[in-house]
Amino acid sequence: xxxxxxxxxxxxxxxxxxxxxxxxxxxxxxxxxxxxxxxxxxxxxxxxxxxxxxxxxxxxxxxxxxxxxxxxxxxxxxxxxxxxxxxxxxxxxxxxxxxxxxxxxxxxxxxxxxxxxxxxxxxxxxxxxxxxxxxxxxxxxxxxxxxxxxxxxxxxxxxxxxxxxxxxxxxxxxxxxxxxxxxxxxxxxxxxxxxxxxxxxxxxxxxxxxxxxxxxxxxxxxxxxxxxxxxxxxxxxxxxxxxxxxxxxxxxxxxxxxxxxxxxxxxxxxxxxxx
Numbered sequence: 001x002x003x004x005x006x007x008x009x010x011x012x013x014x015x016x017x018x019x020x021x022x023x024x025x026x027x028x029x030x031x032x033x034x035x036x037x038x039x040x041x042x043x044x045x046x047x048x049x050x051x052x053x054x055x056x057x058x059x060x061x062x063x064x065x066x067x068x069x070x071x072x073x074x075x076x077x078x079x080x081x082x083x084x085x086x087x088x089x090x091x092x093x094x095x096x097x098x099x100x101x102x103x104x105x106x107x108x109x110x111x112x113x114x115x116x117x118x119x120x121x122x123x124x125x126x127x128x129x130x131x132x133x134x135x136x137x138x139x140x141x142x143x144x145x146x147x148x149x150x151x152x153x154x155x156x157x158x159x160x161x162x163x164x165x166x167x168x169x170x171x172x173x174x175x176x177x178x179x180x181x182x183x184x185x186x187x188x189x190x191x192x193x194x195x196x197x198x199x200x201x202x203x204x205x206x207x208x209x210x211x212x213x214x215x216x217x218x219x220x221x222x223x224x225x226x227x228x229x230x231x232x233x234x235x236x237x238x239x240x241x242x243x244x245x246x247x248x249x250x251x252x253x254x255x256x257x258x259x260x261x262x263x264x265x266x267x268x269x270x271x272x273x274x275x
Contacts, residue, residue: 001169001191001198004240009272012228012237025054026226029093030219031086031115032130033101034108038064040101040129042071043212043258044219048097049074050265051223051238057093059086059111060101080111087118095124097222099131100215109134119143124225126150127181128218132159147181148225148235150218156185169198182235184221186214190239194232203243207250212258217242220265241268 017024028048033041038060045058049072057076058068065077078085090096098115102108112134119125124146127135132151134140136158153164160167160175167185176183176193183193190201220242224234245264249256 001200004199004201004203004236006240006244006272008233008236008240010274012224012230012233013269013273014228015273015275022054025052026094027055027057027092028053028095028097028222028226029057029059029089030100030222031059031080031090031096031098031102031111032128033058033060033064033080034103034105035061035063037101037103037130038067039212040215042068043262044097044100044128044215044222045075046072046259046262047216047219047265048223048226050262051220051227052266052269053095053223053226057089059089081107083110083114086111086114090115090118091120093123095126095222095226097126097128097218099128100218102130102134104130104133104137109138112140116140116143119145121145124148124231126218126222126225129155129214135159142179142181146231147179148184148221148231149179149181150184150186150214150221152186152214156183173198182232184217184235184239186217190243192236192239194235196232199236201239201243203240203247205243205247205250205256207253207256208243208246210255210257213261216258216261219262241265241272244268 041060059078126148128150132155185191192199220238224238228234245261246256
């Protein structure tokens with residue numbers, strides 16, 4: 001297992017070429033946020049935008065539209081209940097992020113199935129939160145695409161069948177092989193299982209223990225994947241950046257809030273870009 005270091009940042013975050021436009025930096029469609037959990041998808045969407053994704057569309061419950069536009073005017077809105085439109089938006093994205101705040105009821109399941117039905121092999125799909133729980137509880141077939149899953153340890157237990165005490169590197173690797181996905185197992189020392197090996201994030205702080213932290217990470221992973229050529233490095237750099245920003249904030253704060261990490265992402269990326 002390899003320990004991540006700051007070198008993953010300059011290896012991944014590139015200076016933007018002068019001749020570029022919003023299409024250069026990828027289309028990200030995010031699906032989630034029912035009427036009760038709108039904050040989750042708004043934070044994920046904001047993290048994707050602030051990470052530099054070129055075009056971001058948020059498919060969410062209509063009750064979240066005003067909040068989304070007030071918090072994040074850069075993101076476009078679509079109705080989570082309009083499954084035909086959802087499929088169109090998912091099918092034309094470069095990266096799909098599904099699950100933050102989606103919920104686990106019947107309408108959530110319909111939205112997830114509609115999302116999966118529209119995905120094709122050339123896309124990258126980040127599966128987070130409620131979507132992982134729905135997959136585990138309904139034994140859903142994963143779409144044929146480049147998959148990144150971002151479970152916390154309890155979600156990973158539901159998905160893999162491994163009790164938290166049994167989530168060793170060896171056991172996790174066997175479970176990941178069955179999924180054919182990159183899996184980010186979030187914990188005190190997050191581990192990332194990739195086709196190129198297993199990595200551990202040495203950073204992180206208890207100041208991050210607050211709602212929305214994982215939603216923010218999922219959006220960052222989506223934003224990095226939309227822009228940077230090496231998908232494994234993009235995931236690793238997003239995970240490392242998320243914790244590095246939090247540690248910087250925690251030096252002077254008792255609690256670090258997800259929206260504070262989001263605000264700092266562009267500054268952090270500028271500091272660590274490679275020429």
